[in-house]
């Protein structure tokens with residue numbers, strides 16, 4: 001039987017109040033910045049580099065080809081290529097260092113490449129945490145001092161082989177067993193190599209088998225002590241990730257475990273996915289199970305989706321424009337923000353767009369679901 005939901009306020013009416021709210025936040029942030037004397041020069045330098053037209057290409061090239069390439073000679077050759085993209089916005093001393101490094105890299109790669117890697121680490125140190133147990137523990141302690149809850153994201157892309165997948169799982173398990181970690185993110189493509197979407201059922205089962213021990217560890221750690229999140233990457237993994245998430249949480253031994261999943265609003269499928277999760281999680285809670293957590297993001301793999309569509313001659317999986325994505329984000333919030341639709345789920349409003357955050361904040365208050373939502377940001381992206 002269809003139920004009628006009173007949708008309350010028209011979301012359009014919140015546009016102007018959201019803009020006003022953003023204005024007050026920005027004024028307060030400026031005020032805080034003025035008071036804050038602890039400037040981070042490395043952070044300012046990275047921000048300047050990224051504003052340059054060549055900045056992103058230079059930084060990504062540097063990380064992928066100089067820092068991550070193990071062979072120092074190959075890394076030195078990459079440094080020579082990338083140096084041609086050096087952003088003019090970089091301080092003259094940094095540009096001179098790059099020039100000198102490039103000139104020497106052919107004859108002294110074993111000196112130049114480690115020095116270049118150290119320099120980059122200094123620049124991104126505020127964004128990436130050292131994963132070695134000692135420094136990691138210290139960083140976690142410092143970040144939690146102000147009462148923030150941390151989501152530890154074990155970086156890693158789609159794995160190509162069995163060994164890599166097993167290592168990724170073992171690293172995740174290691175994190176889960178730490179007393180100072182209570183939130184870990186994983187991707188289905190990082191735990192099973194070569195996912196086949198043709199044998200959907202069998203593939204889902206393979207992923208479930210791989211992940212089940214981790215979820216069981218989380219369940220035994222005690223309610224609220226450990227949270228596992230399934231991140232979303234490419235469109236082709238959307239249905240598989242939802243299926244794996246539901247199969248795992250339908251297991252009797254995981255009935256009381258709260259776990260999370262990410263939905264990307266740049267996909268036209270986002271609303272349908274949220275509607276299914278809302279219905280299923282409502283039933284889970286009605287049956288005495290734990291709630292779930294959904295993180296709503298816009299989606300970070302636009303370039304990959306473009307390449308995939310172009311290479312295969314397929315229609316683009318994402319919305320046709322930024323405006324359409326922004327609209328879809330608000331469409332999902334507007335549908336979901338009703339107490340009865342959020343009976344079984346909490347929502348993480350994840351993003352750095354202050355207008356969307358303000359809109360979500362105001363709409364949640366209007367619809368009486370403030371206690372069902374939280375706001376999530378990425379460390380180092382914005383203050």
Ligand SMILES: Cc1cc2nc3c(=O)[nH]c(=O)nc-3n(C[C@H](O)[C@H](O)[C@H](O)COP(=O)(O)OP(=O)(O)OC[C@H]3O[C@@H](n4cnc5c(N)ncnc54)[C@H](O)[C@@H]3O)c2cc1C
Nearest residue numbers: 231232297298299300321322325350351352353376377378
């Ligand atoms: C805490 C946190 C966790 C995250 N986890 C994930 C995750 O698991 N998976 C994931 O994919 N992303 C994740 N993201 C990143 C997120 O998807 C966005 O890429 C990022 O937050 C930028 O969006 P915004 O709303 O902050 O900024 P905005 O500047 O308002 O929006 C930028 C976004 O708009 C969309 N967009 C831009 N141009 C176009 C276009 N031409 N056509 C269609 N859409 C367009 C893209 O999604 C782009 O990322 C996460 C972000 C945060 C803060």
